[in-house]
Amino acid sequence: MSSTTSEKPPASATQNPKKWRFTWEAQSHSSTLRLLLYNSTATCSSSQFTDLKVNLLAQQSLLIVSFFETEARIEVSLRVPIPRVLIDAESPVHFKAFDDHIEVKVVLLLPPDHPLVSEFDSMLDSLNNGVGLDERSPLSMDSDIKKLSAMQVVHFYCRNCTTKLTKDLRKFEEMPSVNWREVSDNWFGACCCSFGGVSEKLVTRYAKSYMCAPGVVLLSATSVLLCKDDLLGCEFPDVKVRQDYGSELNSTSDSCLSISALEDEGRGQTVFFENHEKGTNGIHGIVDSLCAGENNLASNLKSERLKPGGADDCLSCTFHALHTETNKAPVIKMCTDSEIHVGNCDTQCCSLDRSETFSKEQTVGTKVELLEIQKIFLNGHLGSGFMERSSSLSQDIQWIEFSCPQCSCLIGAYPCFEDNVPLDGGIRLFKCNISTCLPVGGSNDKFRNYTLERMFTSQLLESAKDELSFRTIVRNLQFKSAVLQIVLLNPNSWCCTGYCLLPLESAGKIVLHPTVKVLFTASSHGDEFDTGMLEEWIRKNQADEVYMFPSQIKELITNLDLANSLSPPSYKLLQGLFLSSLRR
Incomplete structure (x- = not known):
């Protein structure tokens, strides 16, 4: 040699x-x-x-x-x-x-991810309209918001058949995190004596911002959430009040229901905040607003007016009465006790007198239905629909595939009860299935670099970073059965592949793409997973569990099988699992 x-x-x-x-x-x-x-x-x-x-x-x-x-x-x-x-x-x-x-x-003189190499690649890609750079750049939601906001009018199109899906869209915002309550409690605590009211106020604002409004698009890392009224050629059933909610009110004898009408200034909607767990969370916002003073109260709640006490009263968080102005939206309370005590406060220094009690007939109706929806938001049950986790699923909520009205291919999803009505009035469109302009995948298409493979890999790496979980089980979102098992090996790989050149063929320009090395196995490769062994593997390795639609899992397995076939036979198996890679 x-x-x-x-x-x-x-x-x-x-x-x-x-x-x-x-x-x-x-x-x-x-x-x-x-x-x-x-x-x-x-x-x-x-x-x-x-x-x-x-x-x-x-x-x-x-x-x-x-x-x-x-x-x-x-x-x-x-x-x-x-x-x-x-x-x-x-x-x-x-x-x-x-x-x-x-x-x-x-x-090599420098590794492929060195800043000098990246700058050199950027200079060369700028000569090609930056297409190559987009393919290697990480997916960024902040970048998407800036790009879409810079456009005067945006329409979304189906990638498969180029059908126009939406009306004119002009306002784009970030979708609130489903972990807002946990984050706010970690920062400010849950006790009303210090910053608990701030935490509650953040959670309330989160619930308000989650509501869908015509013309407003909420962006997440994998999907866009828009009002169902902004979709073209789609009809949905009208929202109906759940019949079992009245019985829920009757069956809770020791609960305290607090409803505050909160008016959304930016969207002109009225939403409702509710919590009936020991009567604690709903009072936090009132207590904090009272401490902050009448001006802050008017700007935040706009439906209640509390007479401010002295400085000593604010410091000790002791309040004697709740005054409701007649021309404001009322505060509705249904309690079995004559007084409400804040359970999260160790010193029990916070108390409120009982306010005016309204009949049950005044609480059951459209407002109660909105209240039920708000409770779901606050508990963080809803996500993007692309890849759900166990913490964001609920037995009462099911995810429905949303297909293109023209070609019937999967383009998104929405949560609902048994009536198939969008729970929050919005539809989530997956970025890998839509385009922001025509032609699809052109230089002006802001979502051209989104693929199901890259979106899944991005979520996989985020879980590995936040949860320190390098093993994942992908389950069917409809039947909850395990379909795919993935082990993350190396998140910092670079790869490119192809066939050798003919004698007179010129060398084309090829580039290394960022990839993630993984081990995987799927139930479609042979026998079904042994449930007992799989559950033991999940428990022993603290594996993460995610849920996706069957068609998405099938496409993901196809990509993994293809990457596995691009390696020599000796590189196809490792420790009984298939060796493969995913684009990131």
Whole structure:
């Protein structure tokens, strides 16, 4: 074996170069670029690769691999294009023949994720309208909001059939986090004696901002939430009051219901805040507003007016009466006790006298239905619909696939009860299934770099970062059965693949794409998962569990199988699982 860096490849009889596939791999923070070269149509052995030679043609971005094939008694020369990297031409090239592939290692001046390399790539991609840069840049919701807000009018189109899906859209905002209550409690605490009221106020504002309004689009990392009235060619049943909610009020004898009419200034809607767990959470906002003073109260609640006490009263959080102004929206309370005590306050220093009690008939109706919806928001049951977690699922709520009215392909989802009515009046469209303009995937399409594979990988890495979970079970969202098992190996890989070039074929420009190395297995590969063994594996490894629609899981498995097929046979299995990669 030998290695040279001559500028001319050796004369040879090239045999079927398109049967040979190459795969370039690199790691972040590593200065080694590895090539895997193998015959995709036949089984080879290391004994066939005699007199192996490698020539690096840096100026032509080519690597010439030649060897003498003993069975055919000919010399084979393979032309492999080199990706856009900074190679150290003075360092030796290492190569070795294995049973089913040839491995070549090249030394890099800088790793593929180095800032200088990224800046160099950006300069070259700017000559190509920045398309290549978008394909390698991480998915960013903040960037999407800025891009969409910069457009005067936005319409969403189906990627499959290019059907126009929406009316004119002009306002874009970030979708509130479903963990708002947990985050606010961690920052401010739950006791009303200090900052508990601030926490409650944040949660209330979260509930208000979650409501869908015509012309307003809420963006998450994987979907866009818009009002059902903004969709074209779609009809939904009218919202109906749940018949069982009146019995829920009667069955709760020790509960305290507090309803405050909250007027949304920006959208002109009235929403309702409710909590009846020991009568604690609903009072926090009132207590905090009273401490803050009448001005802050008027700007936040706008439906109650509390007579402010002295400074000492505010400091001690002691209040004697709740005054309701007749021309404001009333505060409705139904309690079994004559006084309400804040249970979360250890010192029990906060108390409110009983306010005016209204009949049950005044609480059951459209307002109570909105109240039920608000409770679901505050408990964080709703998500993007793309990939749900166990914490965001509820037995009372089901997710319905939303299909394109023209071609019937999956483009989104929405939560509902048994009546199939959108629970929050909105539909979530998945970014990987829609386009912001025509032609689909063009340079002006703001969602052109979104794919199901990249969106799933982004959520997978986010879970690994936040939950320290590197093992995931993907379940069917409809039947809750396990379909896919994934183990995260390396989140910082770079890869590109293709076939070797013909003798007169010019070397095209290829680039390394960021990928994630994973191990996986799917129930579609053979026998179904053993439930007992799977549950034990989940418990032992503290695996994360996510839920997706069947068609999405099927597409994801197809992508994993395809990436697995692009490797030599010796690289397909590891520890009984399939070795693959996902684009990030």
